[in-house]
Amino acid sequence: MFxxxxxxxxxxxxxxxxxxxDTEPFEYRTSNIEYRISNIGHRATIMNTxxxxxxxxxxxxTRQRLDxxxxxxxxxxxxxxxxLWMVQxxxxxxxxxxxxxxxxxxxxxxxxxxGVVTFYTMYHQHPVGKHFIQVCTTTPCxxxxxxxxxxxxxxxxxxxxxxxxxxxxxxxxxxxxxxxxCGFATPIMVGEDFLEGxxxxxxxxxxxxxx
Amino acid sequence: xxYPHQPHAKETVVLSQYFGDPEARTYQGWVKxxxxxxxxxxxxxxxxxxxxxxxxxxxxxxxxxxxxxGLKWSFMPKEKSKPHYLCCNADExxxxxxxxxxxxxxxxxxxxxxxxxxxxxxxxxxTYIYIRGEFTEPLAIMQRALDEAYRxxxxxxxxxxxxxxxxxxxxxxxxxxxxxxxxxLMNSIEGRRGNPRIRPPFPAAVGVFGMPTTINNVETLAAVxxxxxxxxxxxxxxxxSNPKSTGTKLFSVCGHVRRPGNYEVTMGFPLKDLLxxxxxxxxxxxxxxxxxxxxxxxxxxxxxxxxxxxxxxxGCATQGTMLGSGGVIVFDDSADMVYQIMRLARFYAxxxxxxxxxxxxxxxxxxxxxxxILAGDGHQKDLDLLLDLSEQMTGKTICVLSDxxxxxxxxxxxxxxxxxxxxxxxARRPAGAGVAV
Ligand SMILES: Cc1cc2nc3c(=O)[nH]c(=O)nc-3n(C[C@H](O)[C@H](O)[C@H](O)COP(=O)(O)O)c2cc1C
Ligand code: FES
Numbered sequence: 058m059f060x061x062x063x064x065x066x067x068x069x070x071x072x073x074x075x076x077x078x079d080t081e082p083f084e085y086r087t088s089n090i091e092y093r094i095s096n097i098g099h100r101a102t103i104m105n106t107x108x109x110x111x112x113x114x115x116x117x118x119t120r121q122r123l124d125x126x127x128x129x130x131x132x133x134x135x136x137x138x139x140x141l142w143m144v145q146x147x148x149x150x151x152x153x154x155x156x157x158x159x160x161x162x163x164x165x166x167x168x169x170x171x172g173v174v175t176f177y178t179m180y181h182q183h184p185v186g187k188h189f190i191q192v193c194t195t196t197p198c199x200x201x202x203x204x205x206x207x208x209x210x211x212x213x214x215x216x217x218x219x220x221x222x223x224x225x226x227x228x229x230x231x232x233x234x235x236x237x238x239c240g241f242a243t244p245i246m247v248g249e250d251f252l253e254g255x256x257x258x259x260x261x262x263x264x265x266x267x268x
Numbered sequence: 269x270x271y272p273h274q275p276h277a278k279e280t281v282v283l284s285q286y287f288g289d290p291e292a293r294t295y296q297g298w299v300k301x302x303x304x305x306x307x308x309x310x311x312x313x314x315x316x317x318x319x320x321x322x323x324x325x326x327x328x329x330x331x332x333x334x335x336x337x338g339l340k341w342s343f344m345p346k347e348k349s350k351p352h353y354l355c356c357n358a359d360e361x362x363x364x365x366x367x368x369x370x371x372x373x374x375x376x377x378x379x380x381x382x383x384x385x386x387x388x389x390x391x392x393x394x395t396y397i398y399i400r401g402e403f404t405e406p407l408a409i410m411q412r413a414l415d416e417a418y419r420x421x422x423x424x425x426x427x428x429x430x431x432x433x434x435x436x437x438x439x440x441x442x443x444x445x446x447x448x449x450x451x452x453l454m455n456s457i458e459g460r461r462g463n464p465r466i467r468p469p470f471p472a473a474v475g476v477f478g479m480p481t482t483i484n485n486v487e488t489l490a491a492v493x494x495x496x497x498x499x500x501x502x503x504x505x506x507x508x509s510n511p512k513s514t515g516t517k518l519f520s521v522c523g524h525v526r527r528p529g530n531y532e533v534t535m536g537f538p539l540k541d542l543l544x545x546x547x548x549x550x551x552x553x554x555x556x557x558x559x560x561x562x563x564x565x566x567x568x569x570x571x572x573x574x575x576x577x578x579x580x581x582x583g584c585a586t587q588g589t590m591l592g593s594g595g596v597i598v599f600d601d602s603a604d605m606v607y608q609i610m611r612l613a614r615f616y617a618x619x620x621x622x623x624x625x626x627x628x629x630x631x632x633x634x635x636x637x638x639x640x641i642l643a644g645d646g647h648q649k650d651l652d653l654l655l656d657l658s659e660q661m662t663g664k665t666i667c668v669l670s671d672x673x674x675x676x677x678x679x680x681x682x683x684x685x686x687x688x689x690x691x692x693x694x695a696r697r698p699a700g701a702g703v704a705v
Binding site for chain 2: 139241
């Protein structure tokens with residue numbers, strides 16, 4: 058296998074790598090070389106291999122919740138996004154084994170499920186730090202100092218770079234695109250919490266709440 | 269009301285009346301404020317009558333395209349032979365726009381009532397409210413309000429005791445701007461990748477789950493109960509300029525203004541007054557350089573254009589831009605237009621669903637070239653190359669994400685060419701600022 062990085066296309070390399078997103082690479086084969094080019098320019102993610110036996114998510118209460126969700130839609134497939142959210146809520150991320158379980162429950166193929174997971178940036182395909190921090194740096198927030206917030210977050214969490222988890226395993230900091238709160242710059246998300254009006258000065262105080 | 273600020277005398281407060289009022293979030297509080305009266309009157313009428321009233325009011329889509337709402341509803345089959353669906357578009361991810369979030373946070377029952385009326389008017393039993401995944405707080409508030417509405421018998425198999433079925437569900441997105449595009453939104457509800465679909469067939473014929481579907485923006489729908497309560501003539505009379513643009517509109521103002529936030533004004537309101545009076549002008553005594561009046565997807569205005577722009581569909585078109593979603597992004601004289609335009613292009617490159625070549629390649633190349641210019645490695649011919657690329661990206665793809673990326677680039681080069689050239693000639697050194705790649 059021969060990995061080709063397409064340098065003209067890695068515009069948002071960091072955001073994607075941060076979330077381990079593998080947006081459907083194009084694969085094509087010549088006589089003896091297999092090319093794999095992802096449209097965001099990073100290398101194919103190595104599949105997560107598991108040696109420990111898989112502990113299913115959809116049992117008991119969670120299974121009942123899923124059954125209630127299924128009643129809302131005329132097809133089973135439509136419950137895919139909600140089901141993936143449930144996996145992420147329980148496990149923190151969505152492993153290949155979990156995708157296989159979701160596929161079985163909803164009568165889809167694991168490849169189909171993976172195709173959907175990789176499309177949506179909020180689904181984690183890798184474990185992330187205890188506090189997953191996303192900072193909006195799109196133009197409106199950027200005008201109001203969002204990049205300073207990012208720098209302050211990196212400094213105070215000890216994360217070496219965007220997308221890397223801090224050595225204590227507590228934090229992962231990433232940039233995201235517009236969080237839909239542009240007038241309250243800078244919004245950040247810490248896990249499921251949505252915070253507004255964060256400035257570089259407020260960062261240490263914010264982090265105190267997430268230990 | 270200029271949430272989070274005190275209301276301003278020049279605002280026309282309709283949708284935003286209860287912003288900041290926590291009591292309005294509860295069922296009891298909503299009913300006390302006259303809530304659900306419009307739904308009750310609607311259910312006593314024929315669906316076609318409601319469509320007529322909305323047509324008469326002149327209400328147009330607030331999600332970006334400005335399509336007449338009543339007309340859109342009238343495209344739904346009159347003779348019902350299969351299930352109909354309503355999708356409420358609460359995916360709000362257009363940079364600069366944050367109005368739907370406020371509607372959901374403060375008046376969740378208002379939105380539920382609005383959806384129920386629209387749903388009844390288009391003869392749908394089920395509404396899906398598609399909320400973007402990052403909106404965790406609006407999601408929780410909407411869920412609580414929906415649970416209340418079911419408990420109080422407003423929704424369900426026997427809605428308001430009329431024997432009609434009105435079901436409503438929230439569908440949480442998972443981080444993809446493109447799912448705000450109506451056909452991508454339907455795919456996302458169906459559990460697919462959020463790729464836009466080719467039209468025709470249009471959603472009114474073949475929509476979500478292959479059934480006739482109407483998709484409307486949160487703000488569009490939220491206006492409907494007010495129209496029923498106060499009449500189409502009243503809504504139509506809310507107009508300061510062109511009679512084709514009626515009602516009030518929430519403008520989300522962000523960037524370099526002193527008081528960013530949501531402001532509700534009558535259609536045709538001068539953009540200049542919005543920025544200088546309501547928002548208190550630029551920060552730190554700086555001067556206005558540029559403004560994007562309708563969310564990041566529309567052409568940028570320079571200072572003169574901004575100061576003479578009237579905020580309605582036609583007024584924006586006169587200035588060569590669009591009203592879009594009403595997300596007003598303001599740049600003062602300290603802004604580096606080249607950098608900020610690159611940042612917008614990077615947004616589109618990140619959000620492209622990668623179906624169409626022009627968009628997948630175009631957005632990425634445009635970003636790359638802009639980054640090259642910013643790094644001081646640009647070539648003289650790069651500006652022409654950007655314009656040529658933008659040309660190839662406009663009007664050639666399944667949806668308009670690609671066009672949206674081209675709009676700020678083309679207008680930016682046209683109106684702020686000297687800033688680009690300063691980088692090209694080396695007059696301006698790369699700032700080195702920014703964690704952006
Ligand atoms: C790339 C793209 C993104 C869009 N995002 C949104 C969005 O976040 N919210 C929205 O209401 N409409 C969005 N739209 C517009 C919708 O496709 C659709 O026109 C709108 O929801 C229709 O509702 P309306 O007639 O009430 O405006 C988007 C369109 C495109 C092409
Ligand atoms: S640009 Fe930051 S929230 Fe919209």
